[in-house]
Amino acid sequence: MARLREFYRQPEAVFWVYFFPILMVVALGIAFRNKPIEEIKVDAVRSPAAETLSEALASDPRIKLTLLDREECAKRLRTGKSDEYFLLDGESVEYFLDPTRPGSIVARNTVNDLLQRAAGRDDPVTVTDYELDEPGARYIDFLVPGLIGMGLMGGGMWGVGFAIVDMRIRKLLKRFLATPMKKSHFLMGVMASRLVFMIPEMILLIVFAHYAFGVEIYGNWLAIIFVVLLGATQFSGIGLLVASRAKTLESVSGLMNLVMLPMWTLSGVFFSYERFPETVWPIIRLLPLTPLIDALRAIMTEGATLASQWQELTIMTAWGVFSFALALYWFRWHD
Amino acid sequence: MEFAIRCENLVKTYAGKPPVEAVRGVDLAIRPAECFGVLGPNGAGKTTTIEILEGLLPATSGQVEVLGKHWGRHDQEIRQRIGVSLQETQLSDRLTVYETLQLFRSFYERGSTVERCLEQVSLTGKSRSWVKKLSGGQKQRLAVATAIVGDPDLLFLDEPTTGLDPASRRELWDIIRSFRQRDKTVMITTHYMEEAERLCDRVAIFDHGKVIALGTPNELIALLGAEHVIEFSTENHNGDSRSSGELDWMERLPTVDHVDEIEGQIRLTVAQPHIVLPELMQNLAQRNLRMASLTTRHASLEDVFVNLTGRQLSEN
Ligand SMILES: Nc1ncnc2c1ncn2[C@@H]1O[C@H](COP(=O)(O)OP(=O)(O)O)[C@@H](O)[C@H]1O
Ligand SMILES: [Mg+2]
Numbered sequence: 120m121a122r123l124r125e126f127y128r129q130p131e132a133v134f135w136v137y138f139f140p141i142l143m144v145v146a147l148g149i150a151f152r153n154k155p156i157e158e159i160k161v162d163a164v165r166s167p168a169a170e171t172l173s174e175a176l177a178s179d180p181r182i183k184l185t186l187l188d189r190e191e192c193a194k195r196l197r198t199g200k201s202d203e204y205f206l207l208d209g210e211s212v213e214y215f216l217d218p219t220r221p222g223s224i225v226a227r228n229t230v231n232d233l234l235q236r237a238a239g240r241d242d243p244v245t246v247t248d249y250e251l252d253e254p255g256a257r258y259i260d261f262l263v264p265g266l267i268g269m270g271l272m273g274g275g276m277w278g279v280g281f282a283i284v285d286m287r288i289r290k291l292l293k294r295f296l297a298t299p300m301k302k303s304h305f306l307m308g309v310m311a312s313r314l315v316f317m318i319p320e321m322i323l324l325i326v327f328a329h330y331a332f333g334v335e336i337y338g339n340w341l342a343i344i345f346v347v348l349l350g351a352t353q354f355s356g357i358g359l360l361v362a363s364r365a366k367t368l369e370s371v372s373g374l375m376n377l378v379m380l381p382m383w384t385l386s387g388v389f390f391s392y393e394r395f396p397e398t399v400w401p402i403i404r405l406l407p408l409t410p411l412i413d414a415l416r417a418i419m420t421e422g423a424t425l426a427s428q429w430q431e432l433t434i435m436t437a438w439g440v441f442s443f444a445l446a447l448y449w450f451r452w453h454d
Numbered sequence: 455m456e457f458a459i460r461c462e463n464l465v466k467t468y469a470g471k472p473p474v475e476a477v478r479g480v481d482l483a484i485r486p487a488e489c490f491g492v493l494g495p496n497g498a499g500k501t502t503t504i505e506i507l508e509g510l511l512p513a514t515s516g517q518v519e520v521l522g523k524h525w526g527r528h529d530q531e532i533r534q535r536i537g538v539s540l541q542e543t544q545l546s547d548r549l550t551v552y553e554t555l556q557l558f559r560s561f562y563e564r565g566s567t568v569e570r571c572l573e574q575v576s577l578t579g580k581s582r583s584w585v586k587k588l589s590g591g592q593k594q595r596l597a598v599a600t601a602i603v604g605d606p607d608l609l610f611l612d613e614p615t616t617g618l619d620p621a622s623r624r625e626l627w628d629i630i631r632s633f634r635q636r637d638k639t640v641m642i643t644t645h646y647m648e649e650a651e652r653l654c655d656r657v658a659i660f661d662h663g664k665v666i667a668l669g670t671p672n673e674l675i676a677l678l679g680a681e682h683v684i685e686f687s688t689e690n691h692n693g694d695s696r697s698s699g700e701l702d703w704m705e706r707l708p709t710v711d712h713v714d715e716i717e718g719q720i721r722l723t724v725a726q727p728h729i730v731l732p733e734l735m736q737n738l739a740q741r742n743l744r745m746a747s748l749t750t751r752h753a754s755l756e757d758v759f760v761n762l763t764g765r766q767l768s769e770n
Contacts, residue, residue: 289544297508297538298561298604299530453510 141327143266147389148259148332158183159226162192162204169207175237179229202226207234260335263328264415265388267321268350272382272408274320275354276361276375278313283362284371293453303447310355310443317351318344337422345425346418346432350411353435356442357407363449382408410434457519458608458639459484459507464516466502466663476502478663480516484641486607489634491650492643493755494660495767500643501541503660504612507641508538521608534563537601541612541643547586551577551596554585555603562604575599575629591622595629602633609633611642615649627653647755647767659759666762674758680711680725683757686748687719688738707733716766723757 158181163169165186176182185201192204196215203216203226212234216223236242286292295305325343328334336343361378365371385392386408392400403409410431417423425432459482466477477499484490492500505511507518509525509532518525523532545554555568565571572578575595580588588596594614601609611630615623623646630653634640644650650657651671659667659674667674675681701720704713709725724730727750738745759767 286546289546290540290542291544291546293510294538294540294543294545294600295561297510297533297536297540298558299533299563300561 141324144259144263144324144328145331147262147266148328159222159229160201161185161226161230162187162195162201164189164192164204164206166207168209172207172234172237176230176233179233182229182233203230205230259328259332260420261391261416262389263325263334264419265412267324267347267415268386268408268412269383269388270321270324271317271347271350271411272354272379274317275313275351276358276379278316279309279355279358280362280365280371280375281368282309282313283359284365284368287366287451287454288368290453292451296452302450302452306359306443306447306450310352310359313355313358314348314351318347321347334419336419338418339425342418342425343415346411346414346428349432349435349439350415353407353411353439353442356439356446359446360442360449363446364451366451366454382406385409387412405434407435407438456485457483458486458488458521459490459641460517460519461503461507462517464503464506464518465514466499466506466511467514476663477506477513480660480663480665482658482665484639486639487634487637488656489630489640489642489654491654491657492641492660493645493647493650493657493759493767494643495645495759495765498660499663500645500660501612502663504610504641504643505540508536508610509533534604535607537604537606537609539597539601539609539611539614541616543597545585545593545596545600547584549585550582551585551588552581554596555599558600559603565604566602568603571599571603574602574632576625589622591618591625594618594622594626598626598629606638608639608641611640613643613645615644615646623649645767647759651755657755659755659762661759661763667758671755674755675753678711678723678753678758678761680709680723681753682724682727682750683753684722684724684727684730684734684748684750685719686734687746688743689746703737704734707737712761714760714764716760716764721757721760723753723761 159179160183161176162185163173165188169186173184173186176184187195187204189206192201193215195201196204196217199220202220202222203214205215206213212231214227214231216227218224283292286295322344325334325336329336357378358375361374362371365374385395385403386406387403388408392403392409395403404413410428414423414428414431414435417428418425461480461482464477464480464482465475468474468476480499480503482490482503492503494500502511506513507520509520509529520532521535525532549557551572552568555571559565559568559571566574569578572581575598577592577595577599580592585593585596598611598614601611609630614630615626618626627649630640630642642649642653654671656668656670657674658665667677669677701713701715704710704720704722707722707724708729710722710730711725712723714721714723722730722734731750735745756767759765
């Protein structure tokens with residue numbers, strides 16, 4: 120069985136397998152690094168009142184105020200060049216903002232506080248802000264388990280799927296069928312060889328995230344390796360199933376995308392699936408990628424034990440067993 | 455066990471629009487320790503037949519018995535005892551020659567060592583090379599090695615020498631011959647008549663999914679009734695000579711058994727060329743026909759095929 124490992128000597132694949140996930144961590148880690156808000160870009164519609172008050176706003180060094188006419192203000196907000204704009208008119212102020220942008224809300228609140236104080240408001244309670252950037256709670260900590268899950272899904276499915284279809288095109292599968300080889304051993308061998316590839320890949324990713332971004336592992340290392348192994352097995356099995364009848368590389372990649380796309384968007388790789396309506400959560404949780412990412416996140420960021428993740432582990436095992444059994448049954452050995 | 459392979463009324467129709475009747479009622483009985491050749495042009499149904507016998511394709515109808523056993527009932531037992539080389543298999547590029555054989559050896563309960571097998575196919579020096587670096591002939595020898603590494607009693611080879619240069623072809627013949635010395639049965643398909651003639655004890659000639667002749671190469675050639683062939687073409691020849699009756703006079707020449715015309719070449723199957731030739735020249739001169747080319751040779755299986763079908767076996 121282990122002899123089949125040798126099938127996977129693909130130096131050209133190493134780059135994609137090992138470096139692509141790391142590049143992804145670097146890019147996203149930098150894009151979403153937890154920085155204090157350095158600059159609040161505020162526009163005001165030009166008016167005498169606004170000009171008088173611009174001094175009050177200057178007391179907060181983060182605020183960058185620009186006075187423009189109204190149309191220009193609206194355009195800049197729309198294109199994201201400013202965080203908000205306001206219209207000051209004697210006793211009243213109107214704020215124009217985009218509620219879906221966190222920066223916009225921050226700008227509105229900051230500007231509003233300053234304007235109100237300048238107009239004579241007294242805050243009865245002293246306020247101090249502390250910003251959260253402890254390891255374990257930042258976006259990068261959320262992201263790394265998601266990327267591991269995504270890597271296992273892509274690696275398992277593409278790796279196994281392409282290897283199988285390649286062997287089918289070469290008529291190697293047919294050649295093997297003509298020998299007394301045990302079919303289940305062969306399929307397990309293909310899966311096993313994939314696992315051998317993916318475990319070091321994921322460990323490398325975690326180690327890298329640790330040194331580059333200080334991502335800490337709160338749970339047990341062995342528990343993480345176990346979950347990674349189970350996830351890799353599950354997706355190799357699904358890869359076998361997807362490739363079990365495909366005759367060309369095109370058809371297998373189409374099928375793969377069809378299977379993976381819902382999971383990329385739904386399973387919480389980049390953001391929590393709790394943003395979707397609550398009624399669909401149970402369905403999302405049954406997709407193979409969701410329990411993998413959930414279990415990894417719980418163990419890595421909350422220090423959860425393996426036992427507490429039994430539901431996730433059960434779903435993953437079921438997917439692995441089911442897809443392998445079905446693949447064995449479905450498998451097309453010759454053209 | 456009387457026969458190594460037996461099939462009766464074998465039929466294979468590929469589903470499709472229209473369905474393809476690839477094999478249309480084939481009976482074969484191959485004896486143990488025999489080298490049996492299946493000779494026929496492309497599309498004759500050779501691969502389909504051999505793959506049914508190898509248990510890789512289901513037959514549409516008919517009886518098949520391999521080493522006294524039946525597909526569907528004793529699959530593992532049969533597979534332990536047969537070796538197979540398919541018409542077109544590309545072995546894994548990313549394995550070395552040695553690893554490839556090791557992999558195939560691991561499938562069989564018994565068999566020779568990888569080293570011995572490498573020796574048999576003269577690839578010992580290439581044992582550490584990547585499969586993708588091998589030449590066509592070496593790859594084909596490796597494919598045969600994977601088929602014999604389990605020390606089978608019955609070896610199936612589907613066009614093992616197609617596309618190889620003559621030297622590589624001869625090397626492969628030597629390998630097959632030495633394999634046979636151990637009382638093993640071989641079934642080989644080919645579209646090279648020379649290969650069938652030199653290698654095989656008996657040959658079945660296939661055409662359009664049927665066996666059109668069966669026997670030892672000598673028996674088949676004897677079917678012609680005459681053992682020599684004269685081929686010639688004429689300069690001012692035009693059109694179909696047969697319909698214009700031009701060939702009739704040739705059939706009446708002494709010791710001529712058969713006249714064919716293929717692509718402008720006229721082919722006479724004759725018993726005694728030294729008697730025919732002078733008369734042929736004389737007759738051509740009388741008809742104002744000038745010879746453009748002329749060859750005479752011993753009849754081959756190719757001529758048997760032409761005789762039976764009126765077509766050439768190979769395209770060249
Ligand atoms: N999988 C298939 N589906 C449909 N037709 C096929 C298939 N394989 C072979 N054929 C057809 O069956 C006939 C016999 O093919 P084959 O057995 O490969 O002949 P040979 O090996 O003598 O060249 C050909 O007409 C071929 O086109
Ligand atoms: Mg063929």
